[in-house]
Amino acid sequence: MMQAKTPSESAAILTDLVLPGETNPLNNLFGGELLARMDRAASIAARRHSRRITVTASVNHVAFNRAIPLGSVVTIEAKVSRTFKTSMEIFLDVWIEDRESGLKNKANEAIYTFVAVDETGRPVEIPPIEPETELEKQRFDAALRRKQLSLVLAGKMNPQDATELKALFM
Numbered sequence: 656m657m658q659a660k661t662p663s664e665s666a667a668i669l670t671d672l673v674l675p676g677e678t679n680p681l682n683n684l685f686g687g688e689l690l691a692r693m694d695r696a697a698s699i700a701a702r703r704h705s706r707r708i709t710v711t712a713s714v715n716h717v718a719f720n721r722a723i724p725l726g727s728v729v730t731i732e733a734k735v736s737r738t739f740k741t742s743m744e745i746f747l748d749v750w751i752e753d754r755e756s757g758l759k760n761k762a763n764e765a766i767y768t769f770v771a772v773d774e775t776g777r778p779v780e781i782p783p784i785e786p787e788t789e790l791e792k793q794r795f796d797a798a799l800r801r802k803q804l805s806l807v808l809a810g811k812m813n814p815q816d817a818t819e820l821k822a823l824f825m
């Protein structure tokens with residue numbers, strides 16, 4: 656068994672501006688641009704945790720709850736929320752910083768799955784994760800259910816085998 660790591664050991668924080676080429680006609684950050692930024696941050700956290708080449712296996716959940724206006728300072732925090740054998744769930748929190756107060760307001764959240772692979776692209780085993788904070792523990796606990804949902808939707812798991820999902824409804 657590999658040595659466990661904590662989510663904060665591999666956390667990645669990406670802070671950047673929203674410039675004119677990155678907005679939609681309402682002058683808010685273009686959704687695909689945010690997805691790309693989140694993918695970069697998640698990829699760095701996944702790589703720090705596994706010390707391997709990592710690839711995006713799926714984007715499990717993204718909600719664009721709040722528009723991010725042109726000129727905003729956007730901070731994306733990516734943390735490994737749970738590891739499995741070769742895959743890991745990365746939880747992303749997106750914040751916008753108010754220019755005058757400097758306070759950060761939550762804009763969006765997303766959940767990505769990354770897989771660690773060798774030089775030939777074959778999945779390889781990764782170290783386990785040990786959540787520390789209350790939030791990290793909550794996210795860890797819910798991650799197995801999300802993995803099963805993602806696999807069922809991708810046609811990679813028989814719904815009959817999705818024990819965590821069944822437990823939600825029975």
Ligand SMILES: CC(C)(COP(=O)(O)OP(=O)(O)OC[C@H]1O[C@@H](n2cnc3c(N)ncnc32)[C@H](O)[C@@H]1OP(=O)(O)O)[C@@H](O)C(=O)NCCC(=O)NCCS
Pocket residue numbers: 710711712713738739740741742743768770772776778802805806809811
């Ligand atoms: C991601 C990839 C390595 C998975 O390969 P695979 O043949 O499905 O391999 P496996 O079945 O062994 O799955 C590997 C792990 O990924 C997980 N996984 C695969 N598809 C998944 C999905 N849709 N959602 C969540 N987890 C998934 C599996 O559950 C397994 O996890 P575990 O080992 O931690 O239990 C492969 O599909 C790939 O290389 N995809 C392209 C990745 C890429 O290029 N991304 C960038 C897109 S531009």
